Amino acid sequence: MPTILTVEQVCKQFGSVIVADDINLTVAEGEAVGIIGPNGAGKTTLFNMIAGSIQPTSGRIIFGYRNITKLRPPDRCRAGIGRSHQIPRPFSGISVYENTLVGATFGGGREGVDAKRRCIDILDRLGLLAKANQLAGSLGLLDRKRLELARALATEPRLLLLDEIAGGLTDEEVHQLIRIVTAIRATGVAILWIEHIVHALISVVDRLIAMHVGRLLAEGAPAAVMANAEVQEVYLGIEEP
Amino acid sequence: MSLFAVVDPVMQGLLLGGMYALFAIGLSLSFGIMRMVNIAHGDIIVLAAYVTLVVVETLAVNPFVAMIVVVPSLAAFGYVLQRVLLNPVLGDDILPPLLVTFGLSVIIQNLLLAVFSADPMGIHADAVQTASIGLGGGLAVGVLPLIIFASAVAVVAGLELLFAFTGLGRAFRATSDNQTVAQLMGIDNRHLYAVATALALAISAIAGSFLALRTTFVPTLGPSKLLVAFEAIIVGGMGSLWGTLAGAMLLGVAQSIGFRYNSGSGILAGHFVFLAILLVRPQGLFARARRS
Numbered sequence: 001m002p003t004i005l006t007v008e009q010v011c012k013q014f015g016s017v018i019v020a021d022d023i024n025l026t027v028a029e030g031e032a033v034g035i036i037g038p039n040g041a042g043k044t045t046l047f048n049m050i051a052g053s054i055q056p057t058s059g060r061i062i063f064g065y066r067n068i069t070k071l072r073p074p075d076r077c078r079a080g081i082g083r084s085h086q087i088p089r090p091f092s093g094i095s096v097y098e099n100t101l102v103g104a105t106f107g108g109g110r111e112g113v114d115a116k117r118r119c120i121d122i123l124d125r126l127g128l129l130a131k132a133n134q135l136a137g138s139l140g141l142l143d144r145k146r147l148e149l150a151r152a153l154a155t156e157p158r159l160l161l162l163d164e165i166a167g168g169l170t171d172e173e174v175h176q177l178i179r180i181v182t183a184i185r186a187t188g189v190a191i192l193w194i195e196h197i198v199h200a201l202i203s204v205v206d207r208l209i210a211m212h213v214g215r216l217l218a219e220g221a222p223a224a225v226m227a228n229a230e231v232q233e234v235y236l237g238i239e240e241p
Numbered sequence: 242m243s244l245f246a247v248v249d250p251v252m253q254g255l256l257l258g259g260m261y262a263l264f265a266i267g268l269s270l271s272f273g274i275m276r277m278v279n280i281a282h283g284d285i286i287v288l289a290a291y292v293t294l295v296v297v298e299t300l301a302v303n304p305f306v307a308m309i310v311v312v313p314s315l316a317a318f319g320y321v322l323q324r325v326l327l328n329p330v331l332g333d334d335i336l337p338p339l340l341v342t343f344g345l346s347v348i349i350q351n352l353l354l355a356v357f358s359a360d361p362m363g364i365h366a367d368a369v370q371t372a373s374i375g376l377g378g379g380l381a382v383g384v385l386p387l388i389i390f391a392s393a394v395a396v397v398a399g400l401e402l403l404f405a406f407t408g409l410g411r412a413f414r415a416t417s418d419n420q421t422v423a424q425l426m427g428i429d430n431r432h433l434y435a436v437a438t439a440l441a442l443a444i445s446a447i448a449g450s451f452l453a454l455r456t457t458f459v460p461t462l463g464p465s466k467l468l469v470a471f472e473a474i475i476v477g478g479m480g481s482l483w484g485t486l487a488g489a490m491l492l493g494v495a496q497s498i499g500f501r502y503n504s505g506s507g508i509l510a511g512h513f514v515f516l517a518i519l520l521v522r523p524q525g526l527f528a529r530a531r532r533s
Contacts, residue, residue, distance in 0.1 A: 077427040094411065102415045105408045107427030143342040155427055184471060 001028040004159055004190050005050070010059030012045055012189065012214075019045045020056065021214040027159065032191040034165045034201040037211035038235055041193045044086065045056045046211075047161050049107045050192075051083040052076040063159070064235055082157030086164040086194075088144035092137030096128055099136050100154040107155025119154055126150045126180060146180070153184065160184065162193040174200050198226070210235060245379050246501070252382060254497030256354060258473075258490030259390030260455065263448035264466050265485050267441035273480060274417050277331060277338050278526030281346035282470060284463030285442060289315050289449025290347050291357055291458075297364055304364055304454050312446040317386045321434040331434070346463060353460035363457035375500035389451045393489075396444055397482045413437065420437060438515060473517045478525025491518075 005027040012020035019042045048054040050061060051075040051144040061069045068076055075167050081224070091099050100119040104110050110118055123129045127147045131139065131201075133135050136147060144166050152160060162181070166174045174197060175203070181204050183216055201222075208225040210217040218228040225231055268282045268351060279285075289311060296307040326345070330337035363372075372384040404410035412433055416423040420430050452466075471493065477488025492511045499510025518526070 052424070053421065072429075073424040074427050074429045076384055077425055083425055089422045091415045093418050094414050098411055099412075100326070102411050102423070102428070103426045106412060109427075110483075111408075151426065185351075 001030060001041065003027070004029045004031075004064060005192070006060075006062040007046070008060040008062065010046075010049060010056045010068045012042075012049060012054070020049065020215050023214075024218060025060070025209060025216065025219070027192055029158070029192050030185075030190055031207065032185050032193065032205040033210060034205035035192065035194045036196070036198060036225075036231075037064040037203065037217070038236060039171030040213070041210055041211040042187070042214040045164060045214075047083060047128065047163055047192075047194065051081055051161060052212045070174060074122070077155050077157075080156070080158035081161065082107070082155045083161035083185035084145075084149065084165055085150045086162060088140070088141075088148045090136035090144060090147050090151070093134065093135050094136060095125065096136050096143075096150075097132040097141065100150050103151045104156075108155075118156075122150050122153050124224045125183065126153075127176075141168055142176075145177070149180065149184075157189060159190045159192065162191060162195075164194055164196060165195045166195055172238065178203055179231070199241070202226075222223075243309070248381060250497040250501045251494055252380070252512065254494030255490050256382065256390045256493070257497060258486070258493030259386065259393035260448070260451060261469050261473050261489035261493055262486040263389065263396065263444065264391040265415045265470040265477075265489055266393075266400070266482065267445040267477075268467070268470045269482065269485050270350050270437060270441045270444070272474075274413050275331060275434050276335065277327065278335070279441075280339060280342040281349060281463070282342075282348045282441075282445065283352075283465065283467030284317070284349040286445045286452060287458060287460065287463045287467050288353065289364075289442075289446040289501060290453035291353055291460075292446075293453045294364055295449040304450060307362070308447065308450045311450055313508070314521040315446035315449075316439040316443040320435045323429065323441075324439035328434055329337035329433050329439065332336075340450060350460050350463060357460060359461070361457040361459050364453050385451075385454060389455070392447060392451070393486060396447065397486050400482055409436070411463050421467060469511075472511065474524055476515055476518045478528030481525075481527045484525060484527030491526075 003026050007023055007025045010020055010023045011018070023046060037043050045054065049056050052071055056069065060067055062080065063079055066079065068079060071079070091102065099118060100122055101115060104115040104118050108115070108118065120129065123132050126149060127148055128143060128150055131143060139147060149165060166177055169177065178200055179189065185204065193201060193205060205222060207220065208222040209219045209223055210231045211229070216236065217230050218225045264286060268279060271279045273279050292314065293304060293307050293311050296302065296310050297304050300307070316466070326340060326341060330341050352356040369385050373381040374384065375381045404414060412428050415426065416428060416430060416433055424430055473489035474491055475483050476491055477484030491514060496507040496511040500507030
């Protein structure tokens with residue numbers, strides 16, 4: 001499979017604090033990659049740099065065959081990078097349906113009936129169709145997380161960045177989300193997924209990356225990464241014997 | 242007190258409110274979409290009045306025909322103004338755009354003074370300025386105030402339709418809600434803001450053309466128009482264009498009644514109503530529920 005995302009020697013410093021230290025990673029087209037790491041590991045910062053809301057101090061980000069390091073967020077969205085936030089950030093004053101319609105028209109470049117069909121289809125797949133006309137601000141947490149996902153999907157991403165979409169949900173809700181993400185994967189969208197709920201992550205991803213204080217700690221098959229002694233020490237708090 | 246003495250000032254005041262609403266809508270749009278307060282807003286209206294005057298005199302056309310030239314010109318000016326001057330200073334800090342538009346206000350006033358002098362000017366061309374319709378019992382409404390009021394209603398209705406049913410309107414609402422996320426949804430905020438300012442200046446151009454038809458004007462008139470616009474928006478309640486129209490009409494009625502009793506205190510009566518609303522209902526008459 002050709003590579004869709006390459007993060008090359010990316011560093012990010014806020015003042016004297018290093019939040020990303022020489023990050024190198026690739027995602028293949030259609031691949032699902034999980035990212036784990038304790039709070040402050042720099043996971044969300046990495047997403048912000050890939051989606052374009054913050055600029056790396058040095059290094060390059062390549063999407064497809066294009067160097068997107070200097071591209072602004074709307075251009076990256078249109079190039080095919082969709083992202084969902086850890087804390088859902090819906091446009092709370094407009095309806096659920098309109099939230100997705102904004103993504104489909106401006107990010108996905110669709111118009112009229114075509115855009116509307118696409119949004120209705122996505123809302124249906126994510127179980128939000130019954131609430132399509134509600135104000136997004138009136139949704140509960142699970143529905144907000146679904147909307148976050150629906151809106152990112154509406155922009156027709158080739159790479160989807162999921163930031164802790166399972167956090168704060170009940171077991172049953174997590175299972176629902178896993179089914180949704182698995183279905184999205186089946187359509188050929190590459191996924192980069194940050195998650196603390198490891199069993200959810202492992203049931204979907206092909207590969208796992210562990211981060212710690214701005215660096216990549218381990219990378220590979222999920223089972224191997226989870227068994228890695230360093231990962232266990234920093235992430236799970238298990239001391240080496 | 243005769244019925245005439247009550248009905249006439251109220252009616253004239255309601256129609257005057259149409260003019261004030263046109264002053265206010267552009268300002269309301271800038272603030273609603275970009276959280277930007279344009280201090281030069283009133284001066285841009287006065288600029289539009291002078292542009293109308295120039296077009297009427299050089300092309301020897303009817304002022305309404307002149308608007309076909311004036312409105313797109315001001316819209317184009319607005320687009321460029323936003324891209325070149327205002328976008329670079331928009332950010333989390335609201336002070337830089339305030340300072341830049343304050344500077345713009347000073348520049349426009351002095352430019353107008355240099356070109357047109359401080360003498361009052363006006364357009365004395367059209368029969369519509371003096372035409373009126375008799376309603377019986379000595380009551381009469383001017384044709385021009387009626388046209389201005391109808392235009393204000395049409396502008397508000399048009400904008401509400403734009404916001405509710407078009408992709409551009411959704412983009413405006415989404416960006417007003419959260420501009421960072423709007424960018425992640427593929428909305429180019431720099432272009433969208435420029436379109437918003439183009440729209441605001443197009444409406445200010447309509448206001449300026451009508452101002453030129455209604456009264457004489459001087460280069461330093463802008464700040465007083467800005468004040469009226471602020472008052473109408475605050476009385477009506479932020480975020481509601483129909484509220485702005487209602488607020489403008491209330492101010493118009495207050496001023497009109499004030500004028501009737503003492504020709505020097507009309508404007509003051511408007512300010513008193515504004516103060517009273519601030520005390521009793523500071524969120525304005527038709528404020529929408531606050532965002533969570």
